[in-house]
Amino acid sequence: MTETISVTSPYDGRQVGEVPRHGDDDIDRAVDRAAQLHRRGALPAHERAAVLDRAAAAIEGDPDRFARIICDEAAKPISTARTEVARAIDTFRFSAAAARTVAGELVPMDASSAGEGKLGLVMRVPRGVVVGISPFNFPLNLVAHKVAPAIAAGCPIILKPATATPLTALELARLLGECGLPEGWLQVLTVRGSDTNRLVEHPDVAMITFTGSPDVGWAIRERVPRKEVGLELGNNTPVIVEPGVDVDAVAAALAVAGNGFAGQSCISVQRIYAHAEVADRLTDALVREVDALVVGDPSDDATQVSALIDEGEAERVAGWVDEAAQAGATVCTGASRDGAVLRPTVLSGITPAMKVSAREVFGPVVGVATYTDLEEAMARANDTVYGLQAGIFTPDLDVALRAARTLDFGAVVVNEVPTFRTDQMPYGGVRDSGNTREGPAYAVEDMTERRLVVIDRPL
Structure with missing residues (x-):
């Protein structure tokens, strides 16, 4: 048989x-x-x-x-x-x-x-x-x-x-x-x-x-x-958010980019580095947008987030969130689990040592950290074994070009979420990606x- x-x-x-x-x-x-x-x-x-x-x-x-x-x-x-x-x-x-x-x-x-x-x-x-x-x-x-x-x-x-x-x-x-x-x-x-x-x-x-x-x-x-x-x-995709951008529009885009298909994409937004001038507003707006995502039955046309691929994966991701919270991160929203469905989660105060920052989450979790200097933000974005895609939101062309030269990734996406991909483009990464x-x-x-x-x- x-x-x-x-x-x-x-x-x-x-x-x-x-x-x-x-x-x-x-x-x-x-x-x-x-x-x-x-x-x-x-x-x-x-x-x-x-x-x-x-x-x-x-x-x-x-x-x-x-x-x-x-x-x-x-x-x-x-x-x-x-x-x-x-x-x-x-x-x-x-x-x-x-x-x-x-x-x-x-x-x-x-x-x-x-x-x-x-x-x-x-x-x-x-x-x-x-x-x-x-x-x-x-x-x-x-x-x-x-x-x-x-x-x-x-x-x-x-x-x-x-x-x-x-x-x-x-x-x-x-x-x-x-x-x-x-x-x-x-x-x-x-x-x-x-x-x-x-x-x-x-x-x-x-x-x-x-x-x-x-x-x-x-x-x-x-x-x-x-x-x-x-x-x-894989990847643990970073996004840098500079002053001068439309914070609400950026937050709306990041909410979807971090949680679409329950974050199970190698270019799902995972690490957000927000300038101190916009960090609080961005985090608040991101929480509102994430809370508005429709979670439930994947066969429902209204659903935006559903189950992870199995319950074990949902347990793993929830465990990483708990570890981050114990290490000092703040759970701004989400983190509750029902079987393989994990509520989309926003963390603030993430640090490089946390798994949610250092490794690929592959789940509906987005972490926010604050910076004051662009060079610092780019160094933190590069502080990873991965190198698939990264993003930056900025109104300044010089800043965009600096990021394109400095961020060590297969692609740098400017003023668009780095989940962006068209199927004819040369898509791939460097280092462990x-x-x-x-x-x-x-x-x-x-x-x-x-x-x-x-x-x-x-x-």
Whole structure:
């Protein structure tokens, strides 16, 4: 009898699906099949692009096909799930564009006397079998950021979705089949994390693209140092708020950016450094905005915040809040818990030693600290092992440019919350936050190799 994995709603615990638990034999068969397809050669670029365009149109034509599954298996509020679906449509369309435009280059061979009379070409060729490992928090769009560029690049891909949220990925695989993707070019393996080593270590896997926790991501890279490994990892996102901004508008934006999908985003706002001139007003306004967030059933269109992915995570985050309070932080609002649902929480007086400041909370918690000097604020923002995205609100262009040069992050967002992301931009971090840049055009570069071809006249 085949072992299965039960998929349950984080909000109310009901079973929403069941998937097979794939094992070693399934992994070996999937990799062998993908490797055979790679050896036969990729589909022409125009056919790959057409599949991706058809997929975008199919998702757009029935967005609730995916939004409801995301809501059920991840407890993502349905309105937020619809936003994720809209972003996935963009991801497929940008990937189709990348499939049509990926190109090599000419090498000026006669720049050297030895190359006179020769023609040099650099081709971009598919790297080989790609393994994509995706997290639970964006079960459609982060899957799309693995799958769609792999198709665009001409690489067979084996996808390992998060154990908690495999249903969206399986539905996407079905849709791509309906859109003409030949069988075997996308295979979804529902394996538990403990079974993943066999997959990433398989000698016929050329590349791993991983989104998730730094500990797991860097451990994969250490395990397979000779493979191409792209890592998009965590953060504890800082935001600096300077004088002269519209405090109420900034607070409204930060309230959503720190608590959307219960703070379970690697660029969810976590640390706010507010100038002493605005700190009290900002904190008061932030508390009002957070208290106004609608918490509850993710299937309700009005809900903005619902459950964390499981009760254990909610317990962990609540414990970090308690530790911060015991260490001197003030709980301005929130912190009460009902099962996996934690009320959005605002802390003031956070210090660097507190877990809510030093580590990635990945929950609906925002901490505020006060500063008087911009250099001090930027130093505190940089005082982290992470480096994905950071933000600053300021009316001063010189200050914005200073922050852009000084903040040691993959992206610095000015006068917008650093949860901002469009799916074509080069998204990724430095230090423990990763080593790659996602966005279809950039991912296709990683999934293809340069092959030099030198042509001379026949002898």
